[in-house]
Amino acid sequence: MSTEPTDIAPHVDAVWVDAFVVELRMRDVPGDVIGDVLSEVESHVLDSGADAADAFGDPVQYAAQIAETAGRPTPEDPRTMVPIALGGAALVLAVDGVVAWSGDGALEVTGGTLCLVLAVLAMPFVVQRHGTPLLRYLVASSFWRIWLLSTVLLGALVGLALLTRSWHVVTLPAAPVAVPALAVLAVTAVLGLRDRSLVDPVVAPGADRAAAEAAARRDARRTTLLVTGMQVGCLAVAVGMTLLLTRLAG
Structure with missing residues (x-):
């Protein structure tokens, strides 16, 4: 089973997807939440025909918005x-x-x-x-x-x-x-x-x-x-x- 983000959202620009996922990972957003959001982005792109950057804006900024409610920071254990x-x-x-x-x-x-x-x-x-x-x-x-x-x-x-x-x-x-x-x-x-x-x-x-x-x-x-x-x-x-x-x- 593939867990590649680009396979979940194949019609979304790969560069946008990579930047989006990297930022979400750095903000400790769980993988299942990332998969849900990518699926929503994929559906919107397919239905509207719009580019992800036009529909959702900058991937880093959009990831920051998602992380405000979905991020679960991992406690640092030395x-x-x-x-x-x-x-x-x-x-x-x-x-x-x-x-x-x-x-x-x-x-x-x-x-x-x-x-x-x-x-x-x-x-x-x-x-x-x-x-x-x-x-x-x-x-x-x-x-x-x-x-x-x-x-x-x-x-x-x-x-x-x-x-x-x-x-x-x-x-x-x-x-x-x-x-x-x-x-x-x-x-x-x-x-x-x-x-x-x-x-x-x-x-x-x-x-x-x-x-x-x-x-x-x-x-x-x-x-x-x-x-x-x-x-x-x-x-x-x-x-x-x-x-x-x-x-x-x-």
């Missing part, structure tokens, strides 16, 4: 970010520990290491707190603006790590740090894949919601695997580059 934060910190220690383990076996913990750990610990909570404005900015931004922002943030992190590289904190055996860090990373990855957060697909009126939710869960698992792999890969590269530059500069 506890849901703990596994992600721990996984990120474990990845930093795992990469640093494995690199040191393959060398002389001694892990030198510096201010740069602590900065990286603290940054990845704080990042999930910052994203949770400011996720909606951030998502709205990313949706409205071009690829190059997003790329520039990512480069600036990564550069700031690398620069902070380099500036604090001379602050020696402690030297530890690499293996006892790398192995537990890898174990924590594996556990948090499994927890992320088994997360049973509520799936809320966009469902047309009269559709089989149970079937739609089952399909959405399968899609969510595949997406989680893909996104988790990309996140781990990108973060590993970023951490590895930072650690390499720190060591070379030291």
Whole structure:
């Protein structure tokens, strides 16, 4: 069963539909309500022959009107970010520990290491707190603006790590740090894949919601695997580059 908004409203301009649904999602409007409204828009477009933009106006503004009565803001629970934060910190220690383990076996913990750990610990909570404005900015931004922002943030992190590289904190055996860090990373990855957060697909009126939710869960698992792999890969590269530059500069 398809839960694509454009399948529910096939005669409505796809760009209008996408902007409308994204804004409703950011305002925590339930999927069944989105399906009902899209069906009403589809019926009106078919009956009147008018374009959705002419009949309902700007999709973002119309979505804001719908959300005033249909939005159900999800309470922010910082506890849901703990596994992600721990996984990120474990990845930093795992990469640093494995690199040191393959060398002389001694892990030198510096201010740069602590900065990286603290940054990845704080990042999930910052994203949770400011996720909606951030998502709205990313949706409205071009690829190059997003790329520039990512480069600036990564550069700031690398620069902070380099500036604090001379602050020696402690030297530890690499293996006892790398192995537990890898174990924590594996556990948090499994927890992320088994997360049973509520799936809320966009469902047309009269559709089989149970079937739609089952399909959405399968899609969510595949997406989680893909996104988790990309996140781990990108973060590993970023951490590895930072650690390499720190060591070379030291």
